Amino acid sequence: NAGVTQTPKFRVLKTGQSMTLLCAQDMNHEYMYWYRQDPGMGLRLIHYSVGEGTTAKGEVPDGYNVSRLKKQNFLLGLESAAPSQTSVYFCASSVFPWVTSNEQFFGPGTRLTVL
Amino acid sequence: GQQVMQIPQYQHVQEGEDFTTYCNSSTTLSNIQWYKQRPGGHPVFLIQLVKSGEVKKQKRLTFQFGEAKKNSSLHITATQTTDVGTYFCAGMNYGGSQGNLIFGKGTKLSVKP
Numbered sequence: 001n002a003g004v005t006q007t008p009k010f011r012v013l014k015t016g017q018s019m020t021l022l023c024a025q026d027m028n029h030e031y032m033y034w035y036r037q038d039p040g041m042g043l044r045l046i047h048y049s050v051g052e053g054t055t056a057k058g059e060v061p062d063g064y065n066v067s068r069l070k071k072q073n074f075l076l077g078l079e080s081a082a083p084s085q086t087s088v089y090f091c092a093s094s095v096f097p098w099v100t101s102n103e104q105f106f107g108p109g110t111r112l113t114v115l
Numbered sequence: 116g117q118q119v120m121q122i123p124q125y126q127h128v129q130e131g132e133d134f135t136t137y138c139n140s141s142t143t144l145s146n147i148q149w150y151k152q153r154p155g156g157h158p159v160f161l162i163q164l165v166k167s168g169e170v171k172k173q174k175r176l177t178f179q180f181g182e183a184k185k186n187s188s189l190h191i192t193a194t195q196t197t198d199v200g201t202y203f204c205a206g207m208n209y210g211g212s213q214g215n216l217i218f219g220k221g222t223k224l225s226v227k228p
Contacts, residue, residue: 033215040124042203042220043158058215090157102207103148103160104216 001026004107006091012113013081021076021110023091031094032074033058033104034066036087043090049074081114088112117142119206121219129227134191136222138204145207147180147187148216153200161189161202194226 004025013019023032034046045058047066055066063085065077074093078085088111092104118141128134138147146165150158162171164180164187171178177190187206191198201223205216 035218040220042121043205043218045215048215092158103163104158106157106159109157 003027004091004093004105006089006107006110008110009108010111012115013078014115015082017081018077018079019081019112020078021089021091021112023074023076023093023107024072025074025091025093025105026072027093027105028071029093029095029105030071031096032068033092033094034064034074034076035090035092036060036085037090037109038087046076046089081112083114086112086114117206117208117217119204119217119219121204121222123222124220125223125225127225127227128194130196131193134194134198134224136189136202136204136224138187138189138206138219140185140206140217142208143184145184147184147207148205149178149187149189150203150205150218151200152203152221156200158203191224194224196226196228199224199226 007022030051033048035043037043044060046064049055049068052071067075088109090109091107094102094104120139122137148163149161152158162178167184168182169180175192179188201221203221204219
């Protein structure tokens, strides 16, 4: 099993450009999450999904959109990138949160720089 | 909104010394999880605590969940260079937003050989 994979690993954008980050998981998890990690800020939730076809806003959703058309994939889109979106983006997945062990499995991350 | 505070932000120790990081929530938690992130890596799950006053051990690591379920700690005995990384606590609220985790900002541990 590959677990959680993310593409691309690195990307440099110019202000105003758009891009999509892809997250895929092969563990049949219902829940998927997108976080951003900035120095000294920990992990902040951008959007999440509790199942195929559903998405919801997290703590810092502005400037991002998501889609979950297939259970195994969760896409994060930046329509018009801004320098403030320079960050490391992590995708994660988990089974239903209310089970005994609901650990989140993280992907390797995407390092995005917006110039 | 709910906050999870974690201290210290940084800790530098000599190999063999002990290390402790503390986590405090502004609200009562249903459970708390701990993750480790190696430099350049991604967060990796260490453990989940659910019960009030719970204590769990993993070799040199001891995890505690407070009686009021609002605070937690991670203690490492006799640190090794392999312990280097950032340790995050993450709390889950009762009936919170779909069971989302609120992460602390992490404690970055460096170990001098």
